[in-house]
Amino acid sequence: MAIRRLLTRSLNRSAALTAAVILLLIALVACGGETSDSRDADAITVSDQWVKAADSGMTAAFATLHNSSDRDIRIVSAHTAAARTTEMHEVVDNGTGGTTMRQKDGGFVIPAKGSVNLTPGSEHFMLMELPKPITTGQNVAFTIRFEDGSTVGFQALARDFDGNQENYAPDGEHEGMGK
Amino acid sequence: MTPPLVSRRAVLVGGAGLAGLGIGAATVGLTREPDVAPGSGTLPFYGARQSGITTPPTAHAQYIGLDLVDPADVPTLQGVLNLWTQDAARLTQAQPSLSDTEPELATLAGNLTATVGVGDRIFRAPALTRLRPSWLQPLPSFSIDRLDPRWGQTDLLLSLASDDPVVLAHATRMLTASVRRSVRVRWVQRGFRNSPGMTTGTMRNLFGQVDGTVQPASDTYDNLLWDDGAEQSWMADGTSLVLRRISMNMDTWEAIDRRGRELSMGRTLDTGAPLTGTDEFDDPVFSATRGGIPVIPASSHIARAHRRHDREQFLRRAYNYDDPPEPGSADTSNSGLLFAAYQRNPVTQYVPVQQRLADHDDLNTWTTPIGSAVYAMLPGATESRPLGASLFDAAGRGSGGAPQK
Numbered sequence: 001m002a003i004r005r006l007l008t009r010s011l012n013r014s015a016a017l018t019a020a021v022i023l024l025l026i027a028l029v030a031c032g033g034e035t036s037d038s039r040d041a042d043a044i045t046v047s048d049q050w051v052k053a054a055d056s057g058m059t060a061a062f063a064t065l066h067n068s069s070d071r072d073i074r075i076v077s078a079h080t081a082a083a084r085t086t087e088m089h090e091v092v093d094n095g096t097g098g099t100t101m102r103q104k105d106g107g108f109v110i111p112a113k114g115s116v117n118l119t120p121g122s123e124h125f126m127l128m129e130l131p132k133p134i135t136t137g138q139n140v141a142f143t144i145r146f147e148d149g150s151t152v153g154f155q156a157l158a159r160d161f162d163g164n165q166e167n168y169a170p171d172g173e174h175e176g177m178g179k
Numbered sequence: 180m181t182p183p184l185v186s187r188r189a190v191l192v193g194g195a196g197l198a199g200l201g202i203g204a205a206t207v208g209l210t211r212e213p214d215v216a217p218g219s220g221t222l223p224f225y226g227a228r229q230s231g232i233t234t235p236p237t238a239h240a241q242y243i244g245l246d247l248v249d250p251a252d253v254p255t256l257q258g259v260l261n262l263w264t265q266d267a268a269r270l271t272q273a274q275p276s277l278s279d280t281e282p283e284l285a286t287l288a289g290n291l292t293a294t295v296g297v298g299d300r301i302f303r304a305p306a307l308t309r310l311r312p313s314w315l316q317p318l319p320s321f322s323i324d325r326l327d328p329r330w331g332q333t334d335l336l337l338s339l340a341s342d343d344p345v346v347l348a349h350a351t352r353m354l355t356a357s358v359r360r361s362v363r364v365r366w367v368q369r370g371f372r373n374s375p376g377m378t379t380g381t382m383r384n385l386f387g388q389v390d391g392t393v394q395p396a397s398d399t400y401d402n403l404l405w406d407d408g409a410e411q412s413w414m415a416d417g418t419s420l421v422l423r424r425i426s427m428n429m430d431t432w433e434a435i436d437r438r439g440r441e442l443s444m445g446r447t448l449d450t451g452a453p454l455t456g457t458d459e460f461d462d463p464v465f466s467a468t469r470g471g472i473p474v475i476p477a478s479s480h481i482a483r484a485h486r487r488h489d490r491e492q493f494l495r496r497a498y499n500y501d502d503p504p505e506p507g508s509a510d511t512s513n514s515g516l517l518f519a520a521y522q523r524n525p526v527t528q529y530v531p532v533q534q535r536l537a538d539h540d541d542l543n544t545w546t547t548p549i550g551s552a553v554y555a556m557l558p559g560a561t562e563s564r565p566l567g568a569s570l571f572d573a574a575g576r577g578s579g580g581a582p583q584k
Contacts, residue, residue, distance in 0.1 A: 048277055049277075050277045050278060053360060062277075120278075135254070135255055135258065135360075135361070136255055136258050136259060136262070136357075136358050136360050136361035136362075137254075137255060137257065137258015137259050137260075137261050137262045137358070137361070138254075138258055139258075139261070157258070157261055157262055157265060158258070159262060159277065159278050159357045159358075160356065160357055160358055160359045160360045160361070161278045161356075161357065163278075163280065
């Protein structure tokens with residue numbers, strides 16, 4: 001699958017990048033230079049995060065991601081122990097008056113000095129194959145990984161919410177009837 | 180009566196802003212300055228003590244009684260309180276909740292407060308049993324009670340108040356929808372006072388009486404109102420609420436003349452002054468007689484309700500209700516009072532007074548308690564300590580992590 005290949009590629013690339021960044025950091029520290037924001041994770045703040053409570057199957061998580069650096073920053077993966085797989089999804093018009101969810105090519109990019117708002121009916125983290133229910137008010141821990149291999153962790157409370165029900169169509173094989 | 184009178188009147192006359200008085204002087208029943216722009220006022224959510232108890236009463240109130248789907252599920256109880264903290268901290272400051280589907284309804288708060296209490300049943304969970312305050316139990320049954328279980332005790336109380344009914348409806352929706360898999364709304368009791376700016380001073384009930392004149396002085400709150408943690412350390416800075424739904428029979432009240440009404444209350448209807456005085460806040464003189472007959476009848480409401488000991492005091496924060504008549508009822512109206520009494524210990528402070536009124540009170544002819552519930556009102560929340568944190572700490576559960584703003 002193209003996306004998986006892409007993901008693997010970017011992970012390999014990020015491993016190399018990490019090594020480069022570490023070397024750079026050592027160099028900067030040695031020179032007493034400015035090191036803040038040098039890692040992607042240092043430039044990202046997560047706020048207003050929450051996750052939809054669910055008994056089984058799939059659910060979604062939302063947040064506002066802000067990038068304080070002057071470069072675009074890409075999220076390459078997201079992880080939570082509350083789901084077997086966590087993907088980054090977008091919601092698009094399906095051409096028949098409804099909407100469809102699909103995996104976002106290359107992951108979310110948080111623009112330089114800007115924000116991405118992950119909201120119901122728009123971009124969101126998709127939690128697939130829940131091993132057990134996510135219950136009202138449960139605190140769910142997430143880790144998001146950036147292109148340079150650095151990570152940010154956050155916790156989100158689970159809320160009872162029935163929105164974000166657009167049909168999920170991997171590879172576009174299902175036609176969604178958006179709500 | 181001890182003298183909050185001076186400061187109260189100074190405020191009424193001088194028009195000093197509440198802010199200048201400090202928290203301790205924010206007396207219930209006190210008139211407050213109108214908001215600079217209508218609806219723009221906000222009251223703090225975070226603090227050692229919850230807002231909505233001694234903060235000035237708003238025009239509208241909504242008491243929501245909820246039951247946990249599984250009352251023994253302590254983690255979910257904690258989750259519900261974490262979510263309410265997260266949502267109330269935003270809604271009270273005129274910010275939409277995180278999953279707000281109607282954020283346009285959250286742009287003004289109209290002095291919204293959200294105040295949370297817990298009922299006795301949650302303490303049947305083994306982890307919480309030893310943490311139940313000894314006074315958190317049903318009130319003794321009183322001979323005057325005609326309690327309808329539909330207004331009875333619930334596991335949780337969410338007490339919302341705002342100057343605006345649309346704000347209140349939206350806040351109610353947000354706070355109940357985000358927890359709806361785990362709690363069930365059992366009842367909603369809606370109450371009101373005059374709209375902001377309509378009147379000054381103590382409220383009037385629908386019998387036309389000035390209602391809530393006698394209040395503990397604000398400098399006694401630390402002793403009479405707020406829990407000091409002596410019995411249950413987790414309750415420090417919490418308090419208790421007795422919520423009584425008191426039906427007032429407008430049809431039979433209408434049948435007595437003005438003099439009879441004043442004698443049954445012991446106060447005049449125009450100013451609310453005791454029959455022995457000229458001003459609302461004059462101390463009643465129960466020993467005064469005219470032609471050998473007590474001026475204030477010993478059977479009147481204020482004579483019976485008057486405290487016999489210093490501890491027999493509590494904070495009254497009543498709202499009127501005026502619901503549609505019950506189908507098939509011969510009564511023209513279905514009106515009354517949502518009587519909220521806050522005190523450190525209801526058994527020693529509230530019950531003796533209520534028992535005297537049940538034994539005899541001339542007003543009982545026209546009033547009937549039809550709902551009753553008792554709650555432990557939680558200590559306040561802070562950004563790092565959600566509602567209930569001290570309870571769950573005491574139960575060895577930790578506070579479950581700080582809620583994100």
